[in-house]
Amino acid sequence: MPFDVAADVMANTRLSADYNVLALSAPAIAAAATPGQFVMVKAASGDDPLLRRPFSVFEVLRDAAGAPAGLSLLNKRIGPSTELLYRAQPGDTVACFGPLGRPFTVADRSAQAWMVAGGVGLAPFATLADALGARSVSTTLFYGARSRAELFYLDFFRRLGVELVLTTEDGSLGERGRIIAPLDRRLAAHAPHAPLMVYACGPEGMLAACAKTAARYGRPCEVSVERIMGCGMGGCYSCVVPMRNDRGSFHHVRSCIAGPVLPADQILWE
Amino acid sequence: MDLSVRIGSLTLTNPLVAASGCFGYGVEYADLVDLSSLGAIVTKGLFLEAREGHRAPRIVETPAGMLNAIGLQGIGARRFVEDKLPELRTRGATVIVNVCGTTIDEYAEVSRILSDAEGVAAIELNISCPNIKEGGIQFGCSLDGTFDVVSAVRKVTRLPIMPKLTPNVTDVASFARASEQAGADAVSLVNTFLAMVIDVETRRPKIANGLGGLSGPAIRPIAVRMVHECYEAVKIPVVGMGGIMNARDALEFMIAGAAAVQIGTANFVDPLIWTKLTDGIRDYMQRHQFTRVTELVGTVQTGPVESPTGA
Ligand SMILES: Cc1cc2nc3c(=O)[nH]c(=O)nc-3n(C[C@H](O)[C@H](O)[C@H](O)COP(=O)(O)O)c2cc1C
Numbered sequence: 001m002p003f004d005v006a007a008d009v010m011a012n013t014r015l016s017a018d019y020n021v022l023a024l025s026a027p028a029i030a031a032a033a034t035p036g037q038f039v040m041v042k043a044a045s046g047d048d049p050l051l052r053r054p055f056s057v058f059e060v061l062r063d064a065a066g067a068p069a070g071l072s073l074l075n076k077r078i079g080p081s082t083e084l085l086y087r088a089q090p091g092d093t094v095a096c097f098g099p100l101g102r103p104f105t106v107a108d109r110s111a112q113a114w115m116v117a118g119g120v121g122l123a124p125f126a127t128l129a130d131a132l133g134a135r136s137v138s139t140t141l142f143y144g145a146r147s148r149a150e151l152f153y154l155d156f157f158r159r160l161g162v163e164l165v166l167t168t169e170d171g172s173l174g175e176r177g178r179i180i181a182p183l184d185r186r187l188a189a190h191a192p193h194a195p196l197m198v199y200a201c202g203p204e205g206m207l208a209a210c211a212k213t214a215a216r217y218g219r220p221c222e223v224s225v226e227r228i229m230g231c232g233m234g235g236c237y238s239c240v241v242p243m244r245n246d247r248g249s250f251h252h253v254r255s256c257i258a259g260p261v262l263p264a265d266q267i268l269w270e
Numbered sequence: 271m272d273l274s275v276r277i278g279s280l281t282l283t284n285p286l287v288a289a290s291g292c293f294g295y296g297v298e299y300a301d302l303v304d305l306s307s308l309g310a311i312v313t314k315g316l317f318l319e320a321r322e323g324h325r326a327p328r329i330v331e332t333p334a335g336m337l338n339a340i341g342l343q344g345i346g347a348r349r350f351v352e353d354k355l356p357e358l359r360t361r362g363a364t365v366i367v368n369v370c371g372t373t374i375d376e377y378a379e380v381s382r383i384l385s386d387a388e389g390v391a392a393i394e395l396n397i398s399c400p401n402i403k404e405g406g407i408q409f410g411c412s413l414d415g416t417f418d419v420v421s422a423v424r425k426v427t428r429l430p431i432m433p434k435l436t437p438n439v440t441d442v443a444s445f446a447r448a449s450e451q452a453g454a455d456a457v458s459l460v461n462t463f464l465a466m467v468i469d470v471e472t473r474r475p476k477i478a479n480g481l482g483g484l485s486g487p488a489i490r491p492i493a494v495r496m497v498h499e500c501y502e503a504v505k506i507p508v509v510g511m512g513g514i515m516n517a518r519d520a521l522e523f524m525i526a527g528a529a530a531v532q533i534g535t536a537n538f539v540d541p542l543i544w545t546k547l548t549d550g551i552r553d554y555m556q557r558h559q560f561t562r563v564t565e566l567v568g569t570v571q572t573g574p575v576e577s578p579t580g581a
Contacts, residue, residue, distance in 0.1 A: 001301055004542050042539065047334040047487045047515065051538060097541065228327045230336070231538040234298035236291065237314070237340045238329040252322050252343055257298065 002233075003028040007096040009088045010061070010070055015152050019120070020086050022094075023061055023072045029098050030068035033057045035106065035128035036224055036261040039098030040232040041073065043084035053081045054229045054256070056123035056201075057099060060130075071096075074123040074152075100232045101260050104199055104222055106131045111195035115162075116142040116183055116210050118202025119150065124224050126156065128199060133160045140165060140186075144179030144206075148172035180209045187217040200224070200264070211264035221264035225255050232256045242268040271555055272562040273548070275309070275530050277507050278430035278455030280392050282309035282364060282530060285563055286520065286547050289511055289534030290315055290368035290394060290434070291340065295354040296361075303544055306362030309530060313350065315368040315396045318380050320346040330467050330476040335486030335513070336535060337465050339479035342370055342399060347380045351387040359389040366392045368434070370399065371419070374409075378422045385427040393429050395419060395454075398436030398461035399483075410436040410461075413448045420452035430455040432509060435500070437489075438464050442496045443503035450504045457500060458509035458532065460493045486535040487513040494526045501527020501568050515539070517550020527568040 007024035014020045029039060040052035061070040077086040088094065106128070107113045113132045115125045125141060132139045139160075144167040145151045151166060151173055158164065165182050166174025175182055179202075190196060200210040201224040214221035227239035233256065240252035241259065243266045250268045253259070273284035288296070290312040296305055305311060323343030330337050345353065350367070358365050367384050371377035377395060384390045397410035397419055409415035416433060423431055433449045435442055437460040446457045462483025467476045475481070493512025500508045510528030514520050515536045523531045536543055551563065560566060 004540075049331060050334055050486055050535070051331050051336060095540075228329055230329050230338075231292075231541065233294070233302070233541055235294045235541075236329070236338070236538060237294075237323065237343050238326070238338065240323070240326050240328070240343070242325075250322070 001032075002098050002100055003032070004095065004097045005029055006093045007070070009090050009092045009094065011090060012088050016149055018086075019074070019076050019150065019152065021058065021072050022075055022085055022088055023070055024094065024096055025070045026096050027067070027069050029096060030057075030060045030071045033060060033071065033099035033127070034103040035131045036103035036124050037099040037101050038232070038260060039071070039073075039096050040100065040229070041085070041097075042095040043081040043088075045095075049080045049084075051230060052095070052097065052232065054226075054232060054260075056224070057127060058123050059126050074120060076120040097232065101256060102258065104128050104224070104261050105197070106135065107137050107197040109136050111137065111197050113137045113139045114142060114183070114186070114196065114198050115139065116179060116198065116200040116202070116206075118144050118179060118206040119146075121200075121202030121206070121224075122152065124201050125199070126153065129157055129160050129162050133162075139163070142179050142183050144168070144202075146170065179206065180213055183210065184213050187213060187219065190217070192218075197222070207264070208269040211267065211269060215265050222261050223264045223267070224260045225262060225267075226260070227255045229256055244268055271552055273551065275564055277392065277432065277509065277530060280430045284309045284548060285524065285528075285530040286544060287366070287509065287530055287532045288312060288537060289532035290396065292534035292537050295350065295358070296363055296365070297354055297357050299541065300357065300361050302541055305358065307548075308363070308544055310364040310366050310391060311358075312366045312368050312394055312532065313354075314344050315342045315370040315399060316344050316347050316350055316380060317342065317370045317372070318347055318376050320344065320349065325478040327477050328479075330482070332465075332467060332484065332486075333488060335484055335488030337467055337477060337482035337484055338462065339477050339482035341479065347383045351383065355387055355389050364391045365389060366394050366432070368394045368396050369423075370396045374419055374422045377419050378426045381423045381429075381431075382426045385429050390429060392455075393423065393427065393431045394458055395423060395431060395433040396461075398434050407436055407438065410445070411439055413444060416445050417448045417452045420449050420454050424453035432456040432458050434461055435459040436461050437492065437496055437512075443499040446500040446504045446508070450506050454506060456507040456509055456529070457504065458511065459500060460489070460496055460512045463489055463492070485513070487515055489513050490519060494522055497523055497528050498526040498570065517547050517554060520547055520551065521554055521566065524563070524566045525568070525570045527570070529564070529567055
């Protein structure tokens with residue numbers, strides 16, 4: 001059951017000229033959220049901008065006693081709502097509705113977990129890494145961005161014992177190029193009988209390439225898709241993804257309720 | 271305080287209705303909202319067969335509004351009756367089905383299937399969807415087409431029928447009249463305004479279908495005007511909608527002449543809007559000493575304004 005919370009902004013941490021992490025006080029949502037789920041956030045009261053925006057729950061924030069007190073969003077400013085969230089100040093409130101959607105299947109200890117993130121697609125992997133860590137699953141983060149300045153939270157993942165494989169388009173940190181290249185090499189080298197689960201979140205082209213690459217090596221892959229969403233509840237049919245059906249055709253599923261986490265091999269990639 | 275309203279033979283416990291396409295099939299909200307507390311819910315538009323609709327992106331936000339071109343994705347009338355209606359009945363929802371068709375026969379066939387099913391309270395005839403090529407708005411933009419669809423459905427059902435009118439015409443009241451003459455029990459309006467948004471960087475439309483329908487607060491004053499015109503033109507109840515965001519807006523439509531109101535886009539912004547709307551209407555009735563919400567309908571004073579100073 002989702003909760004609607006008028007969430008106080010607890011902190012706004014600027015990561016770069018475009019990215020920030022916004023900490024919101026929303027204990028009920030934080031306590032219920034599982035890795036891969038999202039919240040619908042309305043950045044400003046009033047009619048403009050009108051609609052809420054979907055955000056992955058980035059971190060679950062805990063109080064001194066370890067109880068869930070809030071959640072954070074990884075925000076990149078690209079439009080009016082994300083601009084407002086980039087500028088939000090402690091003391092502001094934003095309407096936050098969630099948790100929503102179908103979460104990741106958290107691998108168990110017999111498998112390795114490889115998380116593949118592109119840019120702001122890092123968002124769902126902090127909570128997933130936490131959950132995998134709690135199960136002692138050996139976890140790797142493949143993380144690509146434009147440049148070194150846009151690779152965030154590396155120490156956070158290191159502290160959780162996550163192995164990092166980094167790429168930047170300008171070569172300023174890690175390998176130069178796209179993240180699919182090292183993923184492909186690692187998949188080729190991975191013992192075929194050793195169980196492995198691939199998770200991906202990022203730009204559509206990266207997701208499609210990741211899905212294709214995982215399929216080529218016969219590896220299960222879950223992707224968290226990002227679609228323009230109206231309601232987050234299955235009410236408006238805006239956020240659809242074409243999925244293969246058993247009649248050799250496709251069916252549009254609502255990514256807000258059937259996803260946002262979907263099995264990559266069933267998506268009809270464009 | 272009595273919030274109940276009548277739409278033909280149907281009595282709603284209150285005038286607040288979830289608009290078609292903005293509340294799924296209702297079941298999506300069943301754990302969040304007490305479906306029986308709404309006046310009624312209108313389902314997503316249904317044809318005889320399932321449809322996949324348009325490609326994404328299907329919506330884009332606009333100043334105080336949004337554009338959509340979903341393309342009437344839906345599961346088809348029979349599957350609705352089998353898969354969704356039983357749960358809606360269990361939850362105590364008053365169900366109005368939004369009926370679509372590419373031909374008059376299809377409207378009649380879908381309406382017949384729904385009339386035979388247990389648990390459908392009324393039919394809203396979607397002759398106003400701006401987002402599909404055949405059917406829908408092609409009937410809704412012609413007086414004869416409107417008359418013919420309503421007459422054909424009138425012959426196959428005893429359920430209250432309520433054609434949903436498009437605002438994309440010059441004289442919407444004449445369509446309300448044609449509906450009344452063909453035997454409609456009510457009319458609802460407005461559906462969305464045909465509109466377009468272009469990305470100037472790529473010089474491409476921002477939604478995959480190119481054109482879409484505008485909804486939300488941006489359209490409200492035009493919708494209020496149209497509801498008022500229809501109220502003046504026909505005796506059957508008029509169900510009003512278009513940009514209702516709060517109780518004040520709902521009251522504005524009722525004062526303009528709406529017997530009941532539908533809430534679409536606002537439900538996306540606030541899925542828990544329903545109790546706030548009811549509370550706001552009760553509060554208004556108390557302040558203005560109304561005991562029945564129906565007393566409000568059409569009470570707009572359009573005569574000359576008396577100056578408060580008497581000058
Ligand atoms: C995403 C979306 C889908 C819609 N789908 C339908 C539909 O299937 N059938 C219909 O008659 N109207 C449909 N409508 C129109 C609404 O029911 C309503 O007439 C319109 O949005 C104006 O009301 P609003 O401003 O409160 O949203 C849709 C509107 C939106 C925004």
